[in-house]
Amino acid sequence: MGNPIKYLVTGASSGLGGSVLATLYNNVSDHSQIAAASSRPEVGFQLQQSYPGIQFRKLDYNDPSSLVEALQRVERLFFVSSPLVDTEKRNKQHEQVVIAAVEAGVGHVYYSSLAFGGYGSESTASVQQAHLVTEKLLENSGLSYTSVREGVYTDAFPVFLFWYPNTTTIYLSGDGPVAFASRDELGEATAKLMLRDPASLRLKNHIALLTGSRTYTLTDVVNAVSDATGKKLEIKRVPKEEFPRIMSVEDALEGRGGKSEAFFASWQSLVESMEKGDAAMVDPLMGELLGREPRDAIEYVKELVKEGADKGGYTWHQNYS
Numbered sequence: 447m448g449n450p451i452k453y454l455v456t457g458a459s460s461g462l463g464g465s466v467l468a469t470l471y472n473n474v475s476d477h478s479q480i481a482a483a484s485s486r487p488e489v490g491f492q493l494q495q496s497y498p499g500i501q502f503r504k505l506d507y508n509d510p511s512s513l514v515e516a517l518q519r520v521e522r523l524f525f526v527s528s529p530l531v532d533t534e535k536r537n538k539q540h541e542q543v544v545i546a547a548v549e550a551g552v553g554h555v556y557y558s559s560l561a562f563g564g565y566g567s568e569s570t571a572s573v574q575q576a577h578l579v580t581e582k583l584l585e586n587s588g589l590s591y592t593s594v595r596e597g598v599y600t601d602a603f604p605v606f607l608f609w610y611p612n613t614t615t616i617y618l619s620g621d622g623p624v625a626f627a628s629r630d631e632l633g634e635a636t637a638k639l640m641l642r643d644p645a646s647l648r649l650k651n652h653i654a655l656l657t658g659s660r661t662y663t664l665t666d667v668v669n670a671v672s673d674a675t676g677k678k679l680e681i682k683r684v685p686k687e688e689f690p691r692i693m694s695v696e697d698a699l700e701g702r703g704g705k706s707e708a709f710f711a712s713w714q715s716l717v718e719s720m721e722k723g724d725a726a727m728v729d730p731l732m733g734e735l736l737g738r739e740p741r742d743a744i745e746y747v748k749e750l751v752k753e754g755a756d757k758g759g760y761t762w763h764q765n766y767s
């Protein structure tokens with residue numbers, strides 16, 4: 447049984463978890479109260495070099511015994527959602543984390559859910575449906591928990607537009623208002639939430655909704671990319687039925703993601719949810735936790751594109767199988 451840990455951060459090697467870890471490190475004076483977790487031991491070594499004094503625990507969502515061992519004597523657990531797009535496998539991983547957290551007696555779990563549907567559980571976006579399954583598992587587990595519904599990442603705009611640095615045409619099968627938020631600031635706000643006494647949190651349905659302070663549409667984002675590059679992107683609005691075929695051909699071009707027609711067909715549920723306004727709710731909580739206005743999404747998109755241009759173009763992982 448390891449040393450007691452006040453804050454354990456899974457996905458500490460990731461964008462979101464990395465920002466949670468950095469914020470905790472800067473706000474907790476006794477660094478031995480913090481532990482980073484990863485499925486890769488070499489990551490532990492690197493993180494302990496970058497954050498002297500923290501502990502490390504190896505855990506793998508696919509390995510229940512590693513989870514039970516790593517979650518021993520943990521008071522507050524940041525549980526990052528798995529990056530797998532295969533919902534069945536991802537649900538299984540998440541179920542294993544929840545079971546292990548119960549078995550290990552974790553004090554409070556902060557799960558990185560998604561902001562589709564605001565405080566409701568009616569969003570039909572397939573990606574949100576997967577998060578709702580985990581929220582239900584947490585609710586039924588008896589664990590003390592908070593579902594941190596993280597806003598849609600501004601940083602991930604290339605995925606929402608299917609934009610690559612050499613793209614000249616954006617195909618949209620729908621559009622809608624989205625309260626985009628930057629991944630770094632979401633991590634920072636999540637950590638600030640973890641620093642508060644969980645018993646003092648007055649949250650509706652255990653949900654902490656973290657969003658930007660206003661909405662923008664995908665069209666706004668396309669125009670921001672055009673502004674930043676100085677090259678006007680053409681927007682082609684295409685019927686929903688044709689979108690998966692068109693996009694699978696586009697995505698098969700060299701250097702792109704190679705995603706299947708089925709992937710783009712399932713993506714439609716997300717676009718339709720955006721059109722219904724599922725990602726439009728704006729909540730002041732993120733600004734309150736940060737102690738400042740969250741970063742403006744359009745300004746941030748322009749920054750990312752301009753900074754990326756010096757490094758061969760801003761990209762975001764898009765090769766989902």
Ligand SMILES: NC(=O)c1ccc[n+]([C@@H]2O[C@H](COP(=O)([O-])OP(=O)(O)OC[C@H]3O[C@@H](n4cnc5c(N)ncnc54)[C@H](OP(=O)(O)O)[C@@H]3O)[C@@H](O)[C@H]2O)c1
Pocket residue numbers: 456457458459460461462463483484485486489505506507508526527528529530558560596597598599602629
């Ligand atoms: N809100 C949004 O717009 C949005 C957009 C994209 C994704 N997401 C979701 O938010 C999560 C965090 O985003 P991100 O950009 O920070 O993701 P990311 O950089 O891809 O990191 C995912 C993390 O998951 C960990 N992980 C993967 N497989 C694991 C396993 N078997 N056991 C334990 N840990 C495992 C990885 O840690 P190790 O490899 O070190 O173990 C990694 O740190 C994603 O995983 C995804 O579910 C949200």
